[in-house]
Amino acid sequence: MAIKTIEMLKGCESKEDIIQVIVAVASELGDVIEDVNTLQVIPMKGALTNEVYQIIWPTKKGEEVRKALLRLYGEGVEIFFNREEEIRTFECISMNGQGPRLLASFTYGRVEEFIHARTLSAVDIRDPETSALIASKMREFHRLHMPGPRKVHLWQRIRNWLSEVKTLCFPKDIIFFGLDNLDEEINMLEKLSSEGYQDIGFCHNDLQYGNIMMDEETKSITLIDYEYASYNPVAYDLANHFCEMVADYHTDTPHVLDYTKYPELDERQWFISIYLSSEGKKPSNAKVDQLVNAAEKYTLANHLFWGLWGLISSYVNKIDFNYREYARQRFQQYWIKKVTLLDSTSIASQDDEIVNGSLPSFT
DSSP states (O other), X not given: OOHHHHHTOTTOSOHHHHHHHHHHHHHHTTOOOXXXXXXXXXXXTTOSSSEEEEEEEEOTTSSSEEEEXXXXXXXXXXXXXXXXXXXXXXXXXXXXXXXXXXXXXXXXXXXXXXXXXXXXXXXXXXXXXXXXXXHHHHHHHHTOOOSSOOOOOHHHHHHHHHHHHHHHSOHHXXXXXXXXXXXXXXXXXXXXXXXXXXXXXXXXSOOOGGGEEEOTTTOOEXXXXXXXXXXXXXXXXXXXXXXXXXXXXXXXXXXXXXXXXXXXXHHHHHHHHHHHHTTSXXXXXXXXXXXXXXXXXXXXXXXXXXXXXXXXXXXXXXXXXXXXXHHHHHHHHHHHHHHHHSOHHHHHHHHHHHHTTOSOOOO
């Protein structure tokens, strides 16, 4: 499974260019690849935005091998983020000792340092010991000092995606997903979330299990893949992580979400208590509850965020994943959770709209 795998890579302009990049990376690391047929390329499952591969080649000693990670950018993903900004974020996080090194970058992909650690599974992130490590790492990540203004990026990004998806969608999808109603929902959520104190930190914004790695010997956690990383309320990042606990991207139906797996209140309280305790001071119950409640309300924004992402991806991304059905589930969960999370006035208003047929039913 060597060079034939490179020939079968999807979305690349030239396998010869990729080979040249890998040969150059090997040379920078002190190796010489004399025969490209010695390259091994292993597809890595679970990536929903890019094509990701493990690259292996023999070192100059011959009996040892070197590993790197090849990332080929998915089609149309420039809609979601600025690639140049993402590369700068990647390099800055690396300089802060928080992730892999960037080994090479080219037009349609990059080569990264291969981290000798295990990518977590859907089961792992529910394990109490592992979950505690993730909570502490999130707190550390949120305290990174990154370039750019320390302001909330969430709402503008959601609005940009809503505008983009309306230009892509067929009219039937605009009606089915209720996209014409989302401007008001976004305005309402932003207003509610701005009330009271907000802790703004540098957030990963995509902390699913596949973006978390653990060294089995040291038990150290590394967060990877920063395409969506930006300053945001830390409560939103916590909400995102909790929402990802319902997903398993390594099944025969990776797009299917099981909301019976959403963490119960005591599990969320425990996680956030560990998160707040990671700097050495035990938080009060009131502070824990405050952040738990804030994170729970931010799940609504999270459902809109990934619902829009899924719908856009269904039009632009060629990865084998049912993005449209994924989006449907996220939007459906938004309307379900809104009833329980917002006040009675909002609920009554929503009920009237559903009766009048102006909101999607997703049935």
